[in-house]
Amino acid sequence: MAHAIPASAPLVLMVTTVNRSDEEKAARLFTEAGVTFNLVTYGLGTATRSILHYLGLGQTEKSVLLSTMPLEQSRVLLQELADRLLLNNAGRGMAFTLPVASVCGKETVNILTGSYQVESREPMELTFENRLLVAIANRGFADDVMAAARSVVQVGGTVLHGRGTGHGEAETFFGVMIHPEKELVLIVTPEEYSAEIMKAIASRAGTHTDAHAIVFSLPVVDAIGLPPLSEGQQSDNA
Template identity: 30%
Template sequence: MLQETQDPKRHKLVFTVVKKGAASKVIAAARTAGAEGATTLPGLGTAPPGTYTFWGIDMGPEKEIVIIMARADVAHDVFTAIRRILKLHRPGSGISFTLDLLYLAGCVHMGRKTHKLPRKTTTSETMQPTDTYDLIVTIVNDGFSGDVIDASRQAGAEGGTIMHGRGSGIHETGKLFSLNIEPEKEIVFTLVPRTISERVLQTIIEKTQLNEPGKGIAFMIEVEDVAGIAHKLTEE
């Protein structure tokens, strides 16, 4: 049973995707703003055929994913510090958004939603309703991330970020949002407008056969603040 995290322990995740080598700058800015810790993961960018950018980032084979834990009362300051240090209003500089750990928007296992919690009714003061986004996280067996990307594009998404679950040690097992990630797994992060998020999620489930045991899992989280989608958003 899911329980709400009570306020002095309530935390958020600040999720940032940057070019390789920029993670240290993100972490330094976040710590100065009050963040408690950070984890950096390697990632790959993808984009629709014929384009050279993904989420406003110049396409290259290597990205860094920085996942920062911050108390709810300082999370916005951390996000603002990252946005400023990376100059996220400029195309190609990166992307950053916050995730509230209080609610899980959806979780899919073997083709059915096992947990569904109500959406929040409020949005950031700096965002319009049409600017709201959801994050779909899909964990599949090694080699199947391309199927997830293809399915999401078919449903209207523009791309995704792929993270390989293998650790540096042969027997190492990592964790993502308290889920065990065995060495031979791939995690696909897909940030999509809320207006199409359920359609994208359902297409991923159908096209990658997540309703069959052992194929993988997917879940969706509401995104609160977004910066760095240069063709979608403008700096306030």
């Protein structure tokens, strides 16, 4: 091994959502910091008020970056993202980290760690103050999910597209598999609101509605770019 990684240096998966025009800036920030595992995909930021949604002025095109790094480095990078890309300003994007539980193979650990040298060997206390809510709804209903969530507290969301598999055997047509299209809505919110938001999504856009949304949550290590808290109202920020 080129450089041994202590098994105790915890890894995180960082998810960064930025405007497309900022994508290169963000990617450069990661590669300059020695992060070697970076994936980019496209998503959409959601409208924050229904009137803007109707007028087509709410949605913004976003790039979603997935990167892995040691927890220690992630805190430095989050700060840099906030400074350089102004993620704490409304509408610029957000970033959060999820804990990595385990990795298969030492070589893979090296790839996921990148060239960053971990300094502190002290185990870090993780508090998980925020939650990542993942809602999966039928295509076209991401805005209903967001409206339900916003009825509880102000949140921002990122929408990714996907195909649903499962449902037993996939249906085929001329030998071509057919998968229903789905939308994946990512919302990061403080832990104390997560249960209420999930209930709101389930009751207003749940499996008994056309949106057919299911929702679950994951623990978030750190997050930046979350909207300021103001309960139960909708404001102009994305």
